Amino acid sequence: MLMQDEVKKFIYSALKSSFWNLLFGGRILKVIRDALNRYLPPNAHQLVAGKLHVIITRVRDCRSVTVSEFASREDLIQALICSCFIPLYFGLLPPMYRGVRYVDGEIGMWRASFVSRTTITVSAFAGEYDICPKDSPAAFLTFQISDCILQISKRNFCRLLYIFHIPTNQVLEQYFACGYQDTVSFLKRLSK
Incomplete structure (x- = not known):
């Protein structure tokens, strides 16, 4: 738990300390890269x-x-950075992985079915994913991305706004705790 708290503290302080956070994407990818470089084992x-x-x-x-x-630790980090890159939000020039430019994996998933019985789907937004926030079951509208269904709800809209404006540490802590609990609940269901 100590390492987890140290990682959160590092990320929160790095996000909070820059004027650039006010711009789309800010320094978030740099913060992610710095955290991975600092905390991933060799x-x-x-x-x-x-x-x-x-x-x-x-x-x-x-x-x-x-x-x-992955050929190396840096190879792993670069793949993770590419998987986080949202075009326009993080910039115009996508990062490279093994000499080729890549962006977030969700963008191309509509073209091929990557979701199978053994795939664990994870989302920061409520919907029909294995691990995701659980909003009211009475979502009146849904949006399908690949084989997963995203709820269109007030709480998901708030989550979307936090992409453009980094929330307070208290809200980040709440999201972290909820995400952790969603994962634990999924693993318990999986082990039955």
Whole structure:
């Protein structure tokens, strides 16, 4: 738990300390890269090999690519950075992974069915994902992305606004605690 608190403190202070956070995307990718460089063990790429599958979208043809083997720790970090890159929000020039430009994996998933019975879907927004916030079941509208359904609700709209304006540490703590609990609940359901 101590490491987890240290990582959160590092990220919160890095996000809070810059004027650039007021602009779209701010320094968020740099903060993520710095946190990964600081806290991932030297053999992280070996520890996750074959277990972590990162889905990224190749820019030139908008095809989703899954990466689960990483040549080095930096290779893993670069794949994760590409998987976080939202075009326009984080900038105009997407990051490169193994010499090719990639963006967030969700963008290309509509073109191919990556979701199977063994895929664990995760979202920061409420919907029909394995791990996600649980809003009111009475969502009146939904939006389908690939094989997952996103709820159109007041709380999801608030979550979307926080993408453009970083919330207070108290709100971040609340989201972290809820995300942690959603994950624990999923793992309990999975083990039954």
